[in-house]
Amino acid sequence: MxxxxxxxxxxxxxxxxxxxxxxxxxxxxxxxxxxxxxxxxxxxxxxxxxxxxxxxxxxxxxxRRLSDFGLFVTDMDSTLINIECIDEIADMQGLKREVAAITEAAMQGEIDFRESLTRRVALLAGLDERALAEVFDHRLQLNPGAERLLQGLQRAGIRSMLVSGGFTYFTERLKQRLGFDYAYANELEVIDGKLTGKVIGDVVDGEAKANHLVRMRDELGLKPEQVIAAGDGANDIPMLRAAGFGVAFHAKPVLRDVAHCCLDHSGLDGILDLFGNDVG
CATH class of the missing domain: 3.30.70.260 (ACT domain)
Structure with a gap:
């Protein structure tokens, strides 16, 4: 080693x-x-x-080389981007502190993610859907190294997946912006231009994230050791455990304990710098 x-x-x-x-x-x-x-x-x-x-x-x-891998899977909120989107949406309702406290408890593994999501989304009921655009356009920023990381992965021929307990409004736009091959998240229900306080379809929680990883890994004909996964909180534990190389990015202690690598002083592109072959 x-x-x-x-x-x-x-x-x-x-x-x-x-x-x-x-x-x-x-x-x-x-x-x-x-x-x-x-x-x-x-x-x-x-x-x-x-x-x-x-x-x-x-x-x-x-x-160990970057070319040994074939799939990269990452969380969105506080990993790929600098915010928790639901907290910023809640700010439009004057409820950021209340929602952020629930978010933090879920990230620390203190409460069940599904429960936390249901409670937080319910507080958004009645909010104009234009609040989503406000968050994306004016509050969301990529974490350092995100663009270089995705560019390096693409040059190396590694497929990329964005999988989030957040919302499709954000993952789909980030997929297009950064060139992710796949993206999965929760869909907020909107009726007459207003959030209803509910999500549509199955909830993307920690187990669902891991399931998406395993399904795509198998479809691509890859072995577990050919997958890199990155996250920051308790909801990412199953995903990192399913990956051959798990990265805890500026993460909560509960996730650091299961990661192969913790990045606290590097950007996301530190993943490229670990392996160093033709990363640009």
Whole structure:
């Protein structure tokens, strides 16, 4: 196994501290944002030293390449984008604090996602559907590295899927904007231009996310180890467990515990920098 260290801006002193701690014999640059520490040995202080130096780290099998993968699956809210869309929609009703508290409890795994979604969507009843456009156009931003990540995946021939416990209004627009191959989410019911406080069809929860991943993986003829999944909260646990390589992006502790890699100091494109072959 090789130790890979990365960050949006790698501090050379911090990198050398990690190398010394792990008795690294050679530091090999992968990209401007990532380095492979050859011969590194595990050390109980590694997590602390990396955190103090603003570095992310992961142990990867020798020779692991981006071309080893065939499917990338990602969550939307607070992973691909910088907001929880439902919280911002609720702000139009003057209910952001109440809805955000339910969202946070669900992300931490403290309450069931289906229950949380039902409670939150019900509070949106009567809101003009134009509020969705307001959120998309003026509040939603991509998280750092999102565009570079999708471009790199496309160059590598890796299929991409956006799967969210959020809403199709946002996933479909992001699919078109970024070039995702597939997108799945919950559909808000709208009647006479107003949200009814209900969703249409089956709820996309954590298990549904994992099911979409497995179904697409099988359709593409891929093995579990050929799938990368990224998320940030409890609702992403089943999806990361179903993937060969799970990435916790600026994530809640409950998800970090099941991830292969935690990115706290890198953008989403840190996923490319881990592997480094022709990522641009």
């Amino acid at each position: 090789n130790l890979v260290v990365l960050a949006a801006d790698v501090d050379s002193v911090a990198l050398k501290n990690v190398a010394k701690l792990t008795e690294t014999r050679e530091i090999q640059q992968i990209t401007p944002r990532s380095f492979r520490l050859l011969g590194a040995r595990p050390h109980e202080g590694l997590v602390t030293v990396c955190a103090e130096g603003g570095l992310d780290h992961v142990w990867l099998p020798e020779g």
